[in-house]
Amino acid sequence: MLDVVAWVHAIDGRMLTVRARARDLLYLPGGKREPGEQDWAALSREVREELGVELQRASFRHLGMVQAPAHDQGEGVQVRMACFTAAYTGRLSPQAEVDEYVLIGPDQRDLLAPASQLALDLATDHGLCHQPSPHA
Secondary structure: OEEEEEEOOEEOOEEEEEEEOOOOOEEOOEEEOOOOOOHHHHHHHHHHHHHOOEEOHHHOEEEEEEEEEOOOOOOOOEEEEEEEEOOEEOOOOOOOOEEEEEEEOHHHHHHEOHHHHHHHHHHHHOOOOOOOOOOO
8 A cells, every 4th residue: 555645736627737757647746755754744845846836834734535546556556645735835847756747627537547536536526626618
């Protein structure tokens, strides 16, 4: 079981995702905790390393937990992802192993790793993401 934290952030009704080097699917910003690291510390560190922005502690909220098969990790490996929202300061900019960030709507779930698909469902259920208007 991979136990990770993830940042669920929507811009104009679409969820922020990242493409890491050599990965075929999109993931949420975040990652594994270091030994003894609390959720807030792990998530703020990972987001800073991946996107170069600072999460705002006062806005940090637990959105939910998802569990799914881990993409690219071998047969039977699962990922349990604690999903959080938070406002940020700074300018989003791909860093380190992240090649790009991509905004994804509910109609693009096939571009996401399995756990990120479930996080998109959470974001949609909480009103952060929405289907595009047929009249747009």
